[in-house]
Amino acid sequence: MLIAIPDVLDAAALARVRAVIDGAEWVDGNVTSGPQSALAKRNHQLPEDSAAAREAGGLILDALGRSPLFVAAALPLKVFPPLFNRYQGGEDFGLHVDNAIRIKRGTDFRIRSDLSATLFLDDPTTYDGGELVIEDQFGPQVVKLPAGHMILYPASSLHRVTPVTRGTRTASFFWLQSMIRDDGERRTLFELDRAVQAVAADRGQGDSTVVQLTGVYHNLLRRWADA
Ligand SMILES: O=C(O)CCC(=O)C(=O)O
Ligand SMILES: [Fe+2]
Numbered sequence: 354m355l356i357a358i359p360d361v362l363d364a365a366a367l368a369r370v371r372a373v374i375d376g377a378e379w380v381d382g383n384v385t386s387g388p389q390s391a392l393a394k395r396n397h398q399l400p401e402d403s404a405a406a407r408e409a410g411g412l413i414l415d416a417l418g419r420s421p422l423f424v425a426a427a428l429p430l431k432v433f434p435p436l437f438n439r440y441q442g443g444e445d446f447g448l449h450v451d452n453a454i455r456i457k458r459g460t461d462f463r464i465r466s467d468l469s470a471t472l473f474l475d476d477p478t479t480y481d482g483g484e485l486v487i488e489d490q491f492g493p494q495v496v497k498l499p500a501g502h503m504i505l506y507p508a509s510s511l512h513r514v515t516p517v518t519r520g521t522r523t524a525s526f527f528w529l530q531s532m533i534r535d536d537g538e539r540r541t542l543f544e545l546d547r548a549v550q551a552v553a554a555d556r557g558q559g560d561s562t563v564v565q566l567t568g569v570y571h572n573l574l575r576r577w578a579d580a
Contacts, residue, residue: 354540355487355494355506356426361416361472362501370409371474374437374523377405382438382446393447393513399437401458410435413472413525425546426505428532428539430579431464433457435472435527440483445516448488451508455528466508466528467536473498473524480520487512507536532578542577545570 362370382396399406413435417423433455440446456463471485477497485496485504488511496504506512508528533539549570553563 354536354543355489355496355504356422356543357496357498358420358423358426358503358505359499360501361420361423361503362413364501366412366416367474367501370412370525371523373405373409373412374399374474377403379439390446390449393449395444396438396440396446396514397444398439401434401436406437407434409437409525410527423503423505426539426543427468427529428542428574428578430530430532431462432529433464433466433527435525437474437523437525439521439523440514440517441480441521443516443518445482446514448511448513450511451528453508464528464530465534467531467534467539468505468529469508469510469512469526470503470505470529471496471524471526472501472503473522474500475521475523476500480522481518482515483517483522484515485512486515509536532574532580534579535577538573538577542570542573545573 377399379397380400382394382398383391384398384400414432417432434457451466451469453466454463455466477499483497487494487496487506489506498504531539533542545566549563549566552566553560556563
């Protein structure tokens with residue numbers, strides 16, 4: 354399931370993230386690639402351990418924690434510290450799949466990547482190309498979102514970024530391990546959650562049917578979740 358999360362960063366938070374990363378030193382994106390994606394990847398990144406990546410990544414993690422839509426859709430267990438990339442002058446990232454296990458270098462922090470995320474940091478009218486194309490069961494989905502908006506997609510999907518032929522495309526990207534490993538189970542919980550919220554908005558949180566449905570949600574979560 355692909356889910357767009359609008360307004361993860363508002364204008365002020367976006368400006369703070371940009372102020373931190375724009376002044377930092379960018380390096381060839383292949384410093385973090387395995388041999389297969391090194392063939393496909395042509396972009397620049399902030400070094401994973403740079404002070405700028407850590408500071409801007411922290412701002413993004415704070416914003417994600419305040420997004421009920423992100424929490425409901427991802428049911429996050431562990432989030433890999435956000436990374437930052439930039440494409441310009443025809444740079445692109447060919448078709449690839451993300452590694453199943455991500456290890457933070459020099460630490461024992463590791464996650465199984467269930468979901469991949471791209472948070473767009475540039476106004477899409479300022480660059481051409483740079484679409485994130487995700488192959489899913491319904492065919493290729495082409496994603497290019499306003500600055501501050503994010504797409505969440507199954508890390509199992511093949512995906513690519515088309516060449517940026519004008520301007521610059523800046524983004525944050527990261528992976529997370531969900532409490533719910535299976536995409537179908539996670540989607541079912543998300544849809545149930547949305548439906549319960551809609552009924553609660555109509556009838557109030559104390560309504561007996563709302564209480565019963567909330568119980569069903571939590572009992573499914575209890576059956577399926579790693580916590
Ligand atoms: O730039 C993006 O939107 C995606 C980056 C990506 O797929 C990756 O780094 O594995
Ligand atoms: Fe990727």
